[in-house]
Amino acid sequence: MNRDTRRRILSHVVITLCGMAILVALVPLVLVLFHVISQGISSLNFAFFTEMPRPVGEPGGGMANAIAGSLIVTLLGAVFAIPIGVMSGIYAAEYSGTRIAGAVRFAADTLNGVPSIVIGVFVYTIAVLPFRSFSALAGGLALGIMMIPLIMRTTEELLRLVPPTLREGALALGATRARAVFTVVVPAALPGILTGILLALARIAGETAPLLFTAFNNRFWSTDVTQPISTLTVQVFTYAIAPYEDWHRQAWAGALVLVMMVFICSLLARLATARMERMQRGG
Amino acid sequence: MTLVHTSVPALAVPPRDAPLEPWQRPVAIDVERLNFFYGAKRALEDISVRISSHLVTAFIGPSGCGKSTFLRTLNRMNDIIPGTRVEGKVLIEGRDIYAPGTDVVALRRRVGMVFQKSNPFPKTIFENVAYGVRINGLTRSRAELEERVEESLQSAAIWDEVKDRLHDSALALSGGQQQRLCIARALAIRPEILLMDEPASALDPIATQRIEELIYSLKSSYTIVIVTHNMQQAARVSDRTAFFWLGRLIEYGATDRIFTNPAEKLTEDYVTGRFG
Numbered sequence: 050m051n052r053d054t055r056r057r058i059l060s061h062v063v064i065t066l067c068g069m070a071i072l073v074a075l076v077p078l079v080l081v082l083f084h085v086i087s088q089g090i091s092s093l094n095f096a097f098f099t100e101m102p103r104p105v106g107e108p109g110g111g112m113a114n115a116i117a118g119s120l121i122v123t124l125l126g127a128v129f130a131i132p133i134g135v136m137s138g139i140y141a142a143e144y145s146g147t148r149i150a151g152a153v154r155f156a157a158d159t160l161n162g163v164p165s166i167v168i169g170v171f172v173y174t175i176a177v178l179p180f181r182s183f184s185a186l187a188g189g190l191a192l193g194i195m196m197i198p199l200i201m202r203t204t205e206e207l208l209r210l211v212p213p214t215l216r217e218g219a220l221a222l223g224a225t226r227a228r229a230v231f232t233v234v235v236p237a238a239l240p241g242i243l244t245g246i247l248l249a250l251a252r253i254a255g256e257t258a259p260l261l262f263t264a265f266n267n268r269f270w271s272t273d274v275t276q277p278i279s280t281l282t283v284q285v286f287t288y289a290i291a292p293y294e295d296w297h298r299q300a301w302a303g304a305l306v307l308v309m310m311v312f313i314c315s316l317l318a319r320l321a322t323a324r325m326e327r328m329q330r331g332g
Numbered sequence: 333m334t335l336v337h338t339s340v341p342a343l344a345v346p347p348r349d350a351p352l353e354p355w356q357r358p359v360a361i362d363v364e365r366l367n368f369f370y371g372a373k374r375a376l377e378d379i380s381v382r383i384s385s386h387l388v389t390a391f392i393g394p395s396g397c398g399k400s401t402f403l404r405t406l407n408r409m410n411d412i413i414p415g416t417r418v419e420g421k422v423l424i425e426g427r428d429i430y431a432p433g434t435d436v437v438a439l440r441r442r443v444g445m446v447f448q449k450s451n452p453f454p455k456t457i458f459e460n461v462a463y464g465v466r467i468n469g470l471t472r473s474r475a476e477l478e479e480r481v482e483e484s485l486q487s488a489a490i491w492d493e494v495k496d497r498l499h500d501s502a503l504a505l506s507g508g509q510q511q512r513l514c515i516a517r518a519l520a521i522r523p524e525i526l527l528m529d530e531p532a533s534a535l536d537p538i539a540t541q542r543i544e545e546l547i548y549s550l551k552s553s554y555t556i557v558i559v560t561h562n563m564q565q566a567a568r569v570s571d572r573t574a575f576f577w578l579g580r581l582i583e584y585g586a587t588d589r590i591f592t593n594p595a596e597k598l599t600e601d602y603v604t605g606r607f608g
Contacts, residue, residue: 146414214451218514221409221445222464222521223437232467237454329454329501 082308089305092298097306101270102284108295112303114270115284118185119310121272122264122280123254125189130196131246137197138204138242143230145209154205157198168194169259177263185271185278188264192253199252203245207238240325247318251311257282281307357384360525360555361406366420368401368410375401377579379420383572385524388547388556390570390587392563394607397576399559400448403527406557407443408436424525441468444523448530450510452502452517457494460502460513461485464521480520487553488516489546508539515546519554526550528558532565544569563603567591575599 096111103110137153144150168191176187211234219229235242265277266287272278281303288300361383368376376398383389391399404410405418408429421428429439441464452460461481464470471477481498485491490512494505502513511531518526528547532540547556547569560566566573566587573590575583575598583590583599594600601607 212451214447214449215453217409217412217445217447218451218453218517219463220412221407221440221447222517223441223468224464225437228467232463233453329503 085301085304085308088298088301089303092302093305097299097302102268102299105293105296110299112279112281112284112299112306114267115279115281115303116306117270117272118264118267118278119254119281119307121274122185122188122192122260122278123250125186125274126192126196126253127246127250129190129193130200130249133193134197134200134246134249135204135242138201139208139230139235141201141205142208143226145205153201157201160194161198161202164258165191165195165256166258166261169262172259173262180275182275183263183265183277185264185274185276188260188278188280189274191259191263192256195253195256195259196249199249200246203249204238204242207241207245208234210241211237237329240322240329243325244318244322247314247321251314251318254311254314255282255307257286261286281310357387359383360385360424361557362421362423363406364421364423366402366405366418366422368398368405368419369417370413371415375579376405379581381574381581381584383555383557385555386551386553387571388551388558388569389572389574390566391557391559391574391576392561392566392602393576393582394602395561398579399574399576400529402576403529403557403559406525406527407440407445408434409440409445411436441521442523443525443527444518444521446511446515446518446526446528446531448533450507450514450534452505452510452513454501454503456499457485457502457505457513458498461517461520464517468521470521484516484520485513487519487550488512489542489549490516506539508535508542511535511539511543512546515543519550523554525555525557528556530559530561533561540565563591563605575602577602 096109098111098116099113100109100111101114102112137157141150141153141157172187172191172194176190177183215237216229216234219233220226224232260280260283264280264283266283267277267279285300285303285307288296288303291297359382361381363379363381363383366376366379367374379402391403393399401410406422406424406429410416410418418430420430422430424439424443428434453463455463458481461484462477465477465480471480482491482495485494490509493509494513502510505513511534515526515531531547532543535543544565547558550556551571558566558570570587572585573587574581575590575594575596577598583594583596585595590599591603594603
């Protein structure tokens with residue numbers, strides 16, 4: 050067997066292995082999606098989105114309060130996390146060589162690795178105990194704390210990808226450093242930062258553990274952020290561990306809605322990025 | 333090192349179109365014994381040079397000779413590179429730009445720069461040109477701003493190509509157009525001096541020719557300093573040429589003389605293509 054043949058065979062083997070790895074990686078995703086859709090679709094109807102949960106034994110009803118609650122809590126999380134995450138990301142990118150930036154980066158990576166239940170307990174002690182009440186705000190704070198490192202690191206990475214010549218161009222026109230960053234560098238990285246934010250949202254929208262001790266749950270319709278609030282994840286959890294067949298079906302439907310929300314978020318991220326990039330490129 | 337100012341013997345009455353000799357021209361930039369360090373490495377050694385106003389001065393030399401570094405010391409663009417240090421003086425209108433308390437923003441407004449790789453902002457054509465005008469608060473009304481943008485695009489010889497799509501993205505322009513846009517952007521803040529760092533090195537011959545014609549048309553209004561590794565370009569566009577080698581200024585004088593009758597052996601070897 051000559052060298053060329055050997056090289057061709059090796060190339061085929063490696064490509065086949067890579068292809069198989071992709072399949073293996075996709076199998077769980079497809080299985081989860083298939084399972085959630087097949088189990089959830091039968092219990093999913095219009096009422097699920099518009100009606101409140103019914104008492105045990107009474108069939109039907111929906112999770113309107115939990116869907117609204119999930120949106121509210123996730124939004125609160127975003128309100129906490131976006132300014133802090135983006136600003137600290139800008140700092141870490143701008144002063145990337147300094148010791149403080151290194152410390153900030155290390156802190157963010159550590160925070161990223163903290164188990165979400167720990168964040169839940171932490172927020173419980175600082176935002177639930179003092180007010181003697183679970184609240185949507187506390188839930189949002191917990192989710193926000195989880196989002197900060199995600200947003201910070203994507204912001205930093207994307208700012209570093211902006212060609213230094215753009216910043217130089219702005220400085221050469223008499224821009225101060227801050228001005229160059231905020232009027233040229235950040236806008237250039239904005240599509241990517243936006244994607245990072247939406248992906249972080251999608252990621253934390255599915256969190257349950259940090260909400261157990263913070264947003265708790267609420268059987269009633271509530272949009273008061275100082276009161277406990279129902280969320281899809283906690284509701285699915287509660288229904289799934291309950292002994293009632295009808296609640297199990299509802300939990301599957303809730304899981305399906307959750308997956309759809311995350312999917313839409315990711316899709317929006319892609320579309321928004323593509324659109325903004327097209328606008329910048331002017332194609 | 334020796335700074336060679338030798339030149340063709342001055343005629344009693346210079347021919348009408350002949351550029352004035354350096355000492356007969358007002359000096360725009362006066363550099364005295366400039367040293368530049370990247371960390372411990374000395375990248376520029378004792379550079380002294382007088383750049384005459386309203387002429388095109390070309391810096392030539394092989395890669396890594398310090399010509400770009402030197403250009404960037406003239407608007408303190410090297411400030412943003414950590415670990416760099418400058419010694420010596422750069423006098424612009426008699427004031428040392430490295431003196432403590434110098435307003436770098438004001439300096440860069442007077443000393444514009446065009447970069448090797450065109451770097452339009454990811455904004456519209458209009459916003460690119462308006463950027464410097466806006467951040468420096470140079471116009472008072474929208475009409476005045478629009479006028480300034482049009483005038484700058486016209487000076488940069490790109491107005492006719494973009495006048496119907498001022499609000500399209502600048503990134504949709506061709507490479508040569510982008511570079512002329514960047515020149516327009518630099519002109520919009522009405523600098524006195526324009527530094528150009530190999531402005532045509534990434535462009536095709538036709539786009540390069542347009543940039544060269546543009547440089548020629550701009551020199552009546554601006555003092556232009558251009559770095560180029562293209563000797564033909566230096567010969568075509570410049571009045572004065574400075575030859576750099578290993579961080580030193582080897583020879584500086586009228587372009588014609590540098591290319592036809594250099595005083596230094598190194599210069600001769602370089603301009604005749606024996607190295608570089």
